[in-house]
Amino acid sequence: MTPHLQLDANGGLRHLLTTEGLPKSIIEKILETADQFVSVGEREVKKVPLLRGKSVFNLFFENSTRTRTTFEIAAKRLSADVINLNIGASSTSKGESLLDTIDNLAAMDADMFVVRHSQSGAAHLIAQHVKPGIAVVNAGDGRHAHPTQGLLDMYTIRHYKKSFHNLSVAIVGDVLHSRVARSNIHALTTLGCPDVRVVGPKTLIPAEAARMGVSVHHDMARGLEGCDVVIMLRLQNERMAGPLLPSAHEFFKSYGLTAMKLANAKPDAIVMHPGPMNRGVEIDSNIADGRQSVILPQVTFGIAVRMAVMAMVAA
Amino acid sequence: MKIEIKNGRIIDPASQRDEKATLFIDAGKIAAIDKAPAGFKADKIIDAAGKIVCPGLVDLSARLREPGFEYKATLESELQAAVAGGVTSLVCPPDTDPPLDEPALVEMLIRRAAMLHQSRVYPLGALTLGLKSEKLTEMVELTEAGCVGFFQAEHAITDTNVLYRAMQYAATWGYTVWLRPQDAFLAKDGIAHDGEVATRLGLAGIPATAETVAIGTIVTLMQDTGARVHLARLSSAAGVALVREAKAKKLPLTADVCVHHLLLTDRDIGYFDPQYRFSPPLRGPADRDALSRGVIDGVIDAICSDHTPLDEDEKNVPFGEAASGASGLETLLPLTLKWAEAAGVKVPFALQKIGSDPARLLGIAGGRIEVGAPADVIVFDPTAFRAIAADTLMSQGKNTPWLRRELQGRVIHTLVDGKIVFSA
Numbered sequence: 001m002t003p004h005l006q007l008d009a010n011g012g013l014r015h016l017l018t019t020e021g022l023p024k025s026i027i028e029k030i031l032e033t034a035d036q037f038v039s040v041g042e043r044e045v046k047k048v049p050l051l052r053g054k055s056v057f058n059l060f061f062e063n064s065t066r067t068r069t070t071f072e073i074a075a076k077r078l079s080a081d082v083i084n085l086n087i088g089a090s091s092t093s094k095g096e097s098l099l100d101t102i103d104n105l106a107a108m109d110a111d112m113f114v115v116r117h118s119q120s121g122a123a124h125l126i127a128q129h130v131k132p133g134i135a136v137v138n139a140g141d142g143r144h145a146h147p148t149q150g151l152l153d154m155y156t157i158r159h160y161k162k163s164f165h166n167l168s169v170a171i172v173g174d175v176l177h178s179r180v181a182r183s184n185i186h187a188l189t190t191l192g193c194p195d196v197r198v199v200g201p202k203t204l205i206p207a208e209a210a211r212m213g214v215s216v217h218h219d220m221a222r223g224l225e226g227c228d229v230v231i232m233l234r235l236q237n238e239r240m241a242g243p244l245l246p247s248a249h250e251f252f253k254s255y256g257l258t259a260m261k262l263a264n265a266k267p268d269a270i271v272m273h274p275g276p277m278n279r280g281v282e283i284d285s286n287i288a289d290g291r292q293s294v295i296l297p298q299v300t301f302g303i304a305v306r307m308a309v310m311a312m313v314a315a
Numbered sequence: 316m317k318i319e320i321k322n323g324r325i326i327d328p329a330s331q332r333d334e335k336a337t338l339f340i341d342a343g344k345i346a347a348i349d350k351a352p353a354g355f356k357a358d359k360i361i362d363a364a365g366k367i368v369c370p371g372l373v374d375l376s377a378r379l380r381e382p383g384f385e386y387k388a389t390l391e392s393e394l395q396a397a398v399a400g401g402v403t404s405l406v407c408p409p410d411t412d413p414p415l416d417e418p419a420l421v422e423m424l425i426r427r428a429a430m431l432h433q434s435r436v437y438p439l440g441a442l443t444l445g446l447k448s449e450k451l452t453e454m455v456e457l458t459e460a461g462c463v464g465f466f467q468a469e470h471a472i473t474d475t476n477v478l479y480r481a482m483q484y485a486a487t488w489g490y491t492v493w494l495r496p497q498d499a500f501l502a503k504d505g506i507a508h509d510g511e512v513a514t515r516l517g518l519a520g521i522p523a524t525a526e527t528v529a530i531g532t533i534v535t536l537m538q539d540t541g542a543r544v545h546l547a548r549l550s551s552a553a554g555v556a557l558v559r560e561a562k563a564k565k566l567p568l569t570a571d572v573c574v575h576h577l578l579l580t581d582r583d584i585g586y587f588d589p590q591y592r593f594s595p596p597l598r599g600p601a602d603r604d605a606l607s608r609g610v611i612d613g614v615i616d617a618i619c620s621d622h623t624p625l626d627e628d629e630k631n632v633p634f635g636e637a638a639s640g641a642s643g644l645e646t647l648l649p650l651t652l653k654w655a656e657a658a659g660v661k662v663p664f665a666l667q668k669i670g671s672d673p674a675r676l677l678g679i680a681g682g683r684i685e686v687g688a689p690a691d692v693i694v695f696d697p698t699a700f701r702a703i704a705a706d707t708l709m710s711q712g713k714n715t716p717w718l719r720r721e722l723q724g725r726v727i728h729t730l731v732d733g734k735i736v737f738s739a
Contacts, residue, residue: 005586020515099631119633120506120517121587142635143517182517206514207522 005127013312015127015136018145020186027190031155033308034301040077041303050311051080054111058084060139061098061117066275067139067149070299071114074306080112098122099129110134112314120144120179135313137306143177148309149274150183152302154191156294157229159301160270164188168195170224170265171214173233173255173282174204176244180274181233182212189213199223200255203244220254220261227265232257232273232282240281248281258284262292270294316358316733317341319351323363323694327370327684328667338368340690343733347686359735361728363694369666370682371403371691371729373673375571376547377622377644379436380711381424383412388624388711390427393644396710397434398737400645401726402620403691404674404681405434408493409441410468416441416452418460425461433736435691437677439466439493442481446470449477451484458490463677464545466493469594473499475532482542493545494533496554497595501525506635508550508598512581518635521596523551530557534566543567545676549615550576550595552605559614569676570614572606573621574647577654579603579716589630589637590716607658610668617673618654618665620647624712642712646703648695649722662697690733699725 006022008014013026040046056075058068068084075082087101102113112135115123120142127136140146154164161167169188175181175198188196189212196214198205209216217223224230240248257271271283271293279285288295318340325336325348332348339347339355346352377397380388397405407424409415415424421438428436440462444450447470454465465485472478485492502525507513509520530546534557537544549555549572561568575593580600584591591597609615623640630637643650647669655665674682681691700721705713729737 097628097632117633119635121635122633124587125633141517141633143519145517179517182515207509207520208511208514211511212515 005124012315013309016147016309016313017123017127017136017138018186019147019150019183019190020145022190024190027151027154027187030151030305030308030312031158033312034155034304037304037307038301040307041300046077047079048077049079051075051078051314054080054314055109056080056082056112056114056310057105057110058082058114059087059105059116060085061087061115061122062140063088064116064140067116070302071139071306074303074310077303078307078310080310098125102126102129106130106134112137112310114139116140118142137309137313140179142179143182144179145183146179147183148302148306149180150187151309152298152305153184153231153272154187155301155305156272156298157270159297160294161228164191164193167193167228168197168226169193169229169231170197170199170227171231171233172199172220172223172257174235174239175200175209175233176204176206177236177239178233184231185212185214197223201245221264224261224264227269230257230262230265230269230271232271234274234276235278235282252281256280256282256284257287259286262287272298275299317355318359318361318730318733318735319357320361320363320368320692320694323366323368325368325684326663326666328663329671329683330685332684333663338684338692340692340730340733343690345684345686345688345690348684361694366694366696366727367662368692368694370670370684371693371731372401372647372669373677373679373682374402374405374622374644374647374669375617375619375673375676377402377405377407377620378410378624379407380624381411381427382420387626391431392709392711393622393624394428394431394433394436396644396708398729398731399709399726401648401693401695401729402434402644403693403729403731404437404679406437406439406463406677408466408468409439410446410470414441414446415439415462416444416446418453418456421457421460421462432734433731435681435731437461437463437679439464441465442467442492443472443477448472448474451481454485454490455488458488463679464491464493466547467495469495471495471497471499471529478532479536479540482536482540482544486540486542489543491543491545493547495548496526496529496533496546498525498528501528505596506592507584508581508596510581510599512584516584516587523553523598523602526551526554526595527557530554534561534568537566537568546570548573548595548621549606549609550598550602552602555605555609555614559609562614569616571617571619571673572610572615574618574643574650574654575641575716577603577607577610577618578650578657583716584634587634589632589634590641590714590718592634592637592639593641594639607654611658611660616676618651618668619673620644622710624710625714627713630714641715642708642710643715644710645708646715646717646722648726649701649724652697652724653722690730692730693726694728695724695726697724699723701725
């Protein structure tokens with residue numbers, strides 16, 4: 001099991017499972033390909049025929065409306081046939097194993113699986129299992145990776161900041177449970193970003209975070225100081241009170257992004273969020289809707305980036 | 316049957332014998348070493364030239380899966396695997412279904428195993444009824460039925476009063492309480508060692524603190540109750556340090572380590588390979604090195620296989636859903652030799668840690684080659700390789716990180732009670 005599972009014999013993208021170990025050249029190619037697809041969304045007929053006749057199965061073992069919808073739109077703009085399956089509600093509840101489900105769907109001549117699963121590593125398991133000719137795109141596996149989100153975040157940063165070489169990026173909140181944080185960290189370090197910081201209480205920062213090439217901050221003001229990019233993470237409802245945090249209120253007080261805290265970053269810093277946002281928990285409405293927010297452009301770019309990934313793995 | 320094993324290098328760690336000599340076996344016992352007893356005429360002569368002749372291995376943990384989990388493995392398959400791996404005595408934990416919590420179950424297991432005439436089986440009784448951590452089992456009855464100690468397997472006792480009373484009661488009779496040192500709350504929902512790899516892969520962590528907190532509690536209760544305790548499966552450097560301290564205070568404490576933990580670390584998980592999911596989890600390189608030093612300096616008394624045969628489907632799932640453990644009876648010897656080579660330890664010492672030391676810990680007769688001792692003996696070729704593959708493993712469990720590898724150290728003959736029960 002190596003990251004090379006993601007690459008074909010010629011070094012092209014075979015599956016997209018994680019941004020970790022993904023060559024810089026591939027990440028750059030995805031971003032460049034996405035450039036071409038951004039304009040497709042602006043056309044009157046928002047379609048290109050690249051995946052005509054191909055079947056894309058959206059396999060969501062974990063609920064998601066937003067991510068599934070953007071994948072669906074991306075696939076449809078590439079002219080693919082899209083089949084959406086919310087497996088959480090069907091096979092697994094009947095006791096069918098993950099790989100049995102995959103085999104059954106593969107027998108329906110699937111060309112691509114877009115997979116979301118609550119277990120870290122599920123997409124790797126599927127990618128190892130499928131026969132040649134079927135591509136796997138990870139749409140989020142447990143706490144591990146959400147590579148298309150990471151890549152669309154890179155696209156967004158590149159769009160506003162042009163280069164990664166002098167940037168300071170702060171990732172704030174529940175890093176422990178966040179696949180988005182991990183995908184962003186690996187993509188940023190691969191693209192040469194010299195200063196990646198994670199900010200949060202000790203209970204929400206993984207044990208060896210620093211070993212991923214980031215600096216760890218528990219004080220929000222210091223963590224945001226002089227930053228070019230602030231990426232806020234979603235705090236899951238079930239984490240808001242319990243052994244990890246006393247309350248959503250106290251979390252907002254310490255780590256919620258407000259104008260006062262954002263003032264520590266550079267004046268032209270951009271604010272990002274993978275969505276869906278908890279206003280008043282991790283981010284103040286004034287900031288979410290403010291001039292530095294690029295949260296909605298992230299969503300738009302997300303479709304282009306997912307089109308790029310799908311076009312590349314299907315090529 | 317009279318057997319003569321000649322030309323071999325006899326290694327008996329207990330007596331520090333290491334020499335080329337001939338072994339004479341008669342009526343299930345070792346009749347003589349070097350010089351044939353008067354009138355000895357061998358029915359069978361084994362030429363062990365270039366091979367090592369040593370006591371059969373004593374494995375402190377091998378799940379045989381009966382009763383209750385016959386779909387994973389059977390007594391027949393696992394005892395065959397044992398002798399193929401040179402294991403002539405093994406301890407089986409009580410985590411069967413139903414658990415080994417009543418004498419009739421233990422008697423049946425021992426009787427069934429004896430009928431198969433392969434490895435000797437020493438069951439551990441459940442420490443609490445149903446392993447439910449509520450009521451004590453009939454320890455006296457279970458001991459009379461053949462149990463060599465009492466264990467909770469993977470089911471930690473979270474109620475410290477129950478643990479305290481169980482230790483106190485066991486101490487009344489001088490029985491050994493076996494405990495897996497892992498705090499259930501700190502390890503809850505954990506999947507892998509809470510280190511760099513778990514951080515990177517997004518796997519919920521089991522911190523080393525789960526082990527040290529448990530050892531701290533156990534040692535404190537030992538001081539109060541006077542119970543003798545065996546810690547099953549140490550995994551962390553900090554855990555080894557605590558055991559070292561407790562032993563320095565002369566507490567009746569022993570400990571073992573699973574051989575995989577002497578060779579592997581969490582880095583071997585790679586990208587979610589479920590064959591590397593273990594309980595306790597594989598930890599970092601510094602932990603592995605501390606475990607190795609602990610074996611060398613005697614803080615850890617024995618190396619075991621922690622044999623855990625699983626159904627294929629239990630590993631063919633995402634890492635976090637995969638069952639822990641590896642099939643290990645057939646790799647105990649080659650992996651212990653591999654560890655010895657890497658750690659710069661001599662072969663006799665390595666054999667001591669899988670032979671005479673665990674035998675002494677159990678208070679059983681095996682684990683030595685001396686005149687009059689039961690002839691539980693193996694002949695192995697230390698240079699020959701054995702391919703580890705689904706079709707070469709005798710165990711029904713094909714789950715091992717060493718699959719498709721060749722390991723050095725091949726068992727040629729296994730004798731139990733003076734009978735040849737396995738030949739390669």
